[in-house]
Amino acid sequence: MLLEIRNLHAAVEGKEILRGIDLAVDAGEVHAVMGPNGSGKSTLAQVIAGHPGYTVTAGEVLYEGRNLLEMPPEVRAREGVFLAFQYPVGLPGVANAQFLKAAVNATRTHRGLEELDAMEFLEWLKQKMALVEMDASFISRPVNEGFSGGEKKRNEILQMALLEPKLAILDETDSGLDIDALRIVAGGINQLRRPDNAILLVTHYQRILSYVTPDRVHVLAGGRIVKSGDRALALELEARGYDWIQEEAEALSR
Amino acid sequence: MSTTEKTIRALTEREYPYGFVTPVEADSLPPGINEDIVRQISAKKNEPRFMLDWRLRAYRHWATLERSAAEPRWANVRYPSIDYQSIVYYSAPKQKIAASLDDVDPEILRAFEKLGIPLEERKRLTGVAVDAVFDSVSVGTTFKAKLAELGIVFCSFSEAVQEHPELVERYLGSVVPHTDNFFAALNSAVFSDGSFCYVPKGVRCPMELSTYFRINAANSGQFERTLIVADEGSYVSYLEGCTAPMRDENQLHAAVVELIALEGAQIKYSTVQNWYAGDREGKGGIFNFVTKRGKCAGPRSRISWTQVETGSAITWKYPSVILQGDESVGEFYSVALTNNYQQADTGTKMIHIGRNTRSTIISKGISAGHGNNTYRGLVKVLPRAANARNYTQCDSMLLGRQCGAHTFPYIEVANSSAQVEHEASTQKISEEQLFYCKQRGLSGENAVSMIVNGFCKEVFKNLPMEFAVEATRLLDVSLEGSVG
Numbered sequence: 001m002l003l004e005i006r007n008l009h010a011a012v013e014g015k016e017i018l019r020g021i022d023l024a025v026d027a028g029e030v031h032a033v034m035g036p037n038g039s040g041k042s043t044l045a046q047v048i049a050g051h052p053g054y055t056v057t058a059g060e061v062l063y064e065g066r067n068l069l070e071m072p073p074e075v076r077a078r079e080g081v082f083l084a085f086q087y088p089v090g091l092p093g094v095a096n097a098q099f100l101k102a103a104v105n106a107t108r109t110h111r112g113l114e115e116l117d118a119m120e121f122l123e124w125l126k127q128k129m130a131l132v133e134m135d136a137s138f139i140s141r142p143v144n145e146g147f148s149g150g151e152k153k154r155n156e157i158l159q160m161a162l163l164e165p166k167l168a169i170l171d172e173t174d175s176g177l178d179i180d181a182l183r184i185v186a187g188g189i190n191q192l193r194r195p196d197n198a199i200l201l202v203t204h205y206q207r208i209l210s211y212v213t214p215d216r217v218h219v220l221a222g223g224r225i226v227k228s229g230d231r232a233l234a235l236e237l238e239a240r241g242y243d244w245i246q247e248e249a250e251a252l253s254r
Numbered sequence: 255m256s257t258t259e260k261t262i263r264a265l266t267e268r269e270y271p272y273g274f275v276t277p278v279e280a281d282s283l284p285p286g287i288n289e290d291i292v293r294q295i296s297a298k299k300n301e302p303r304f305m306l307d308w309r310l311r312a313y314r315h316w317a318t319l320e321r322s323a324a325e326p327r328w329a330n331v332r333y334p335s336i337d338y339q340s341i342v343y344y345s346a347p348k349q350k351i352a353a354s355l356d357d358v359d360p361e362i363l364r365a366f367e368k369l370g371i372p373l374e375e376r377k378r379l380t381g382v383a384v385d386a387v388f389d390s391v392s393v394g395t396t397f398k399a400k401l402a403e404l405g406i407v408f409c410s411f412s413e414a415v416q417e418h419p420e421l422v423e424r425y426l427g428s429v430v431p432h433t434d435n436f437f438a439a440l441n442s443a444v445f446s447d448g449s450f451c452y453v454p455k456g457v458r459c460p461m462e463l464s465t466y467f468r469i470n471a472a473n474s475g476q477f478e479r480t481l482i483v484a485d486e487g488s489y490v491s492y493l494e495g496c497t498a499p500m501r502d503e504n505q506l507h508a509a510v511v512e513l514i515a516l517e518g519a520q521i522k523y524s525t526v527q528n529w530y531a532g533d534r535e536g537k538g539g540i541f542n543f544v545t546k547r548g549k550c551a552g553p554r555s556r557i558s559w560t561q562v563e564t565g566s567a568i569t570w571k572y573p574s575v576i577l578q579g580d581e582s583v584g585e586f587y588s589v590a591l592t593n594n595y596q597q598a599d600t601g602t603k604m605i606h607i608g609r610n611t612r613s614t615i616i617s618k619g620i621s622a623g624h625g626n627n628t629y630r631g632l633v634k635v636l637p638r639a640a641n642a643r644n645y646t647q648c649d650s651m652l653l654g655r656q657c658g659a660h661t662f663p664y665i666e667v668a669n670s671s672a673q674v675e676h677e678a679s680t681q682k683i684s685e686e687q688l689f690y691c692k693q694r695g696l697s698g699e700n701a702v703s704m705i706v707n708g709f710c711k712e713v714f715k716n717l718p719m720e721f722a723v724e725a726t727r728l729l730d731v732s733l734e735g736s737v738g
Contacts, residue, residue: 049693052685077695085693089686093708099694102704106695142708159694 001062002027002198003048003167008059010047016057017043019223025167028195032209032234033202035220036242041202042086044220045171048200049083050076063167078110080197082165084156086172091143096155099143100125104162128161132188150181157188168192169200174208186211206238221249276365282345282474287338289313292443295344299412299446304423312432312442325436329599330628330660331568333504333541341506342474343444362386365468385410385449385465387478395449397461406490407452408463411479414450421452425483429512429549429576437508437570438545441477445510448478453488453519462718464493467509475506482512484519486552491522491718504532504567509544517552517579522560524717525573529565536595536624539567546573550582553608558585560716563598572630574603577611577639584613587713592625592657601631601662606642606672615646618710621657628660635672642672650680651709653702681709 001024008021017040025031035041047054048061050073061068068076091099104124105115116124122139129138132154144152153173160168170189174182189199189212201214209217209231217233218225221242226249227233237245283294292313296306319325320338347359366386385395385408401408407418415422432442449465467478484490494511507529513521523546532539542565548557559573575584586602604613619627627650635642650659665674683705691701707714 051689072692073689074692074695074697077693083693085690089684089690091687091691091705091708093711094704099691099704102696102700103694106697106700110695163694 001025002064003068003200004062005048006060006062008044008047008061009057010043010054011057012043012054017054017223018047020059021220021223021225023218023225025198025200027166027198029215030193030199030201030212032214032217033200033220034204034206034217034234034237036246037204039220040223041204041220042171043223045083045169045200045202048076048167048169049073049081074106075110077163078107080164080166082160082163082168084153084160084168084170084173086175088144088147088152088156090145090147092145094143095140096143097122097125097139100159100162103159107163125162128158131161131191132158133184134158149176150178153177153181153185154188157185157192161188161192164192164197166197167200168197169202171202172204173201174203174205182208183211206234209234219245221246224249276361278347278359278361280345280347282342285340285342287313287341287343287440287444291343295444295446298344298346299415301415302419304419305415308427308432309443312439313444315433316436316439316443319436319439326570329570329630330626330662331570331597331599333568333597336504336506336541338440343477344446345474346446366466385463387447387449387465387467401459401461401463404457404460405454406457406459407450409450411445411448411450411481414481418450418452421483422450422481425481425512425514426479427512429514429547430510430545435545437543438510441479441508441510441545444475445477445479448480448509449482450480451482451490451492453484453490455485456487457485458488459490462491462493464495466495475508477507478509480509480511481514482521482523483514484516484521484555486516487518488516489520492524493718494523494525495528504539504541506541506543507566509546511544511546511573513548513557515548515550515552515555515557515582518554519552520556521548522558522718523548523573525559525561525563526717527561527563527565527569531565531596532567532594534594534623536567539596540565542566542569542571544571546571547576547603548574548584549576550579550584550608550611552582553579554581555579556583556585558583558587558716559602560587560713561589561600562710562713562717563588563590563600566598567596569596569598569600571600572602574605575613576605576607577613577642578607579611580608581610581612582608583611585716586613586615586617586631587716588617589620589710589713590618590627591620591622592627593622594624596623596625597628598626599628599630601629603632603634604644606633606635606639606644609638609640610642611639612643613645615644615648616712617646617648618713619648619650619659620653620706620709621650621659622653624656626658626660628662630662630664632664632666633674634664635667635669635674637668639669640671642669642674644672644674646674646676648676648678649709650678651706652680652682653706 003025005021005023008018010018033041056069101121108115173185186208217229219227226245283291292309296309347362395409430438432439451463453459515521529540529542550557557575563569577584584604590598590600592598602615615631617629619629621627629648633644648661652659659680661678663676687705688701
C-alpha cells in the first residue's frame with residue numbers, strides 16, 4: 001500500500017477538523033476526495049504534506065509502510081509526496097527556473113541521483129512546459145507573481161510533472177478554471193498517471209472527473225469519510241448535491 | 255518559536271570568515287590627533303605643500319567641531335562616544351616600497367589571497383584591475399600598465415599626489431569639501447591612502463576597476479579617500495570591497511569617496527561592504543561612517559551607486575548625487591542587511607539642480623536578530639530644475655520579532671514641474687511561503703535564502719557579474735539555476 005491513513009484526527013488552532021479518517025491508496029490508483037465546503041478536504045491534504053499549522057491529535061499515516069508524520073515536510077516532498085496548492089503563494093523576485101531547479105535537485109540528491117546542470121534542467125523544463133502549454137516567458141518570471149488563477153494552477157501541474165511524485169495530492173486544482181484551462185490541467189494529470197504512482201484528487205465539483213476518471217470516490221463530511229464508491233458516486237453527488245450525504249452522516253452519528 | 259524564525263536564526267548565525275589577523279610589522283604613529291600628527295602623516299607621504307595646507311585646514315575645522323561637540327547625533331543609531339585621542343591614525347606595513355606587486359610582503363599577498371583577491375600576476379582576476387589597500391596604505395595595483403595605454407590613470411592616492419598633483423589639486427574636495435561634515439573633516443585631515451582614477455575624454459574603461467580595503471592593525475582607524483574623475487564622454491565601472499579582523503574593540507572607518515562625471519560621462523560605483531560586524535552580543539565591529547558623493551557636473555552625465563551593506567557594527571552612509579548638468583541621471587540601488595545588534599542608517603541624497611534631471615532610488619533593507627535598519631533619503635529639487643523626475647522605492651523585510659525597520663524620506667521641491675514618486679513597503683517571510691518551498695523539497699535555510707535573494711533582485715541585477723556572485727554568497731544564497 002502506498003498510503004494508509006488510520007483514524008486520523010487533526011486540529012487547527014485547537015479546533016478539531018479531521019475526526020477519524022481512514023483511507024488506503026495503492027500505487028496506480030486515482031482517488032477523488034469530495035465534500036462540501038468545510039468538510040476537511042483541504043485539511044487532509046495539508047496534513048499529509050506536513051503543514052506546520054495543523055496538529056495531528058490521533059491516528060497514523062503510513063507512506064510506503066513508514067510513519068509519514070515523523071518526517072519534516074521537505075523530507076516528505078523529497079520522498080515523493082507532492083501537494084498542488086489550492087492557493088499557490090507568490091515568491092517575489094525568485095525566478096521560476098531558479099526555484100524549480102533547486103526543487104528538482106533537492107529531490108534528486110535525496111534519491112541519490114546527480115544534480116542536473118543548468119542546460120540539462122532547461123531541457124527537462126521545456127519538455128514539461130509543453131505538457132501544460134506554458135509560454136517560454138514563464139522561465140524567467142517570478143514564482144506565482146502576476147500569474148492569473150489558471151496560470152498558477154498550470155504551474156502546480158508543471159511542478160508535479162518536474163518532480164515526478166509517487167503520491168500527488170491535488171487540492172482543488174480544478175476550482176476557478178475556465179473550460180480550456182481545465183482541459184489543459186486535466187490533460188497534464190492524465191499524462192502523469194502511471195502504474196507506480198497515485199493521485200489524490202481533492203475537489204468540490206464532479207466536472208474534472210469527466211476528464212480524469214477516478215478509481216475510487218470518497219465523500220468527506222464533518223471531518224470523516226462518510227461514503228465511498230466508484231465514479232457513479234461522483235455523478236450522484238453532482239445530481240443530488242451534498243445535503244443528503246450530510247443528513248445520512250448525521251443520522252449515523254446519532 | 256515559529257519554523258520561520260528557527261530557520262532564519264540558523265541562517266543568520268553564521269561565522270565571519272574574514273576575521274583573521276595577518277602578522278606584519280607595522281610602522282604606526284602614536285595614538286591621538288593634533289596638528290603634529292597631521293604634519294607627520296603628510297611628511298611620511300612626502301606630500302606637496304598644497305596637500306599639507308589642505309589637511310591642516312581640515313584638521314582645524316574638525317577641531318572646532320570636536321570642541322563644540324558637533325559630532326553628528328541625528329542618525330538613528332546608538333553607540334558609545336568615540337575617544338578620538340585613542341585612535342591610531344596611521345599604520346602601514348613596514349617594508350621598503352615594492353617595485354612590483356611580486357615584491358610585496360608575502361604575508362600581505364597571502365592575506366589578500368585568503369580574501370579571494372589574488373594579486374600576483376599569474377593568478378589575477380581576469381577583467382578586474384585591483385588596488386589593494388592594507389590598513390593605511392595601498393600595497394599594489396594590478397593592470398596599471400595596461401590601463402595606462404588607454405590614458406587611464408588608476409593608482410593609489412599617494413601615487414596620484416606624486417604623479418598627478420594637478421588633477422588631485424583640481425578635484426580633491428570639489429564634491430565633498432572638508433567642511434561638509436564631522437567625519438569628512440576628520441578624513442580630510444588624516445586620510446592616508448585610497449584609490450585614484452582618471453578616465454580621459456571618450457575612453458570606455460575596458461575592465462572593472464576595484465579597490466579592496468582591508469583593516470588589519472588593532473586600535474587603528476581607517477581613513478581612505480577615493481577620487482574618480484570621468485572626463486567627457488568616458489565610462490568607468492568601479493568596485494569596492496572591504497573586510498576586517500574580528501576584534502572586541504570597535505574600530506572607526508571614516509572614508510570619503512568623490513566622483514566627478516563630466517559631460518556625457520558615466521560612472522558606475524559598486525560596493526560590497528563586509529566589515530566585521532561584531533559578535534552576537536554586539537561586541538566589537540567596525541563603525542562605518544562614510545561620506546560618498548558624486549557630482550554629475552556636465553550635461554547628460556550619469557552616476558549610479560550600488561551598495562550591498564552586510565557588515566559593520568554601525569553603518570552611517572548616504573551615497574549621493576548632485577545632478578548639476580542638464581539631463582543628468584543619478585541612481586542609488588541599495589541592499590542593507592542588519593543582524594544581531596547591527597545598526598544601519600543609510601540612504602541617499604539626490605540634489606536636482608539641472609533641467610530634465612532624473613533620479614532613481616531603490617532601497618532594500620533586511621533586518622534580523624536585534625538589527626535596526628533605517629533608510630534616510632533626501633530628494634531635493636532646486637528652482638532651476640525644470641521637469642526633474644524622481645522615483646523612490648523603499649522596501650523593508652523583517653526576519654524575526656526583535657528587529658526594526660525605519661524609513662525617513664525627505665522631499666523638498668522648489669519647482670512645480672517636478673515629479674517625485676515615493677513607494678514603500680514592509681514585509682515578512684510568511685509561513686505559507688516557507689511551507690510552499692519546503693513542500694517542493696527545499697530546506698528551510700535554502701528557502702529563506704532564496705526569498706531574501708529574490709527580495710534583493712532589483713538591486714543585485716545592477717552589480718557587475720563578479721560582485722553579484724559575491725553579494726548573493728554573502729546573503730548565503732546559492733543562486734543556482736541562472737538559466738541561459
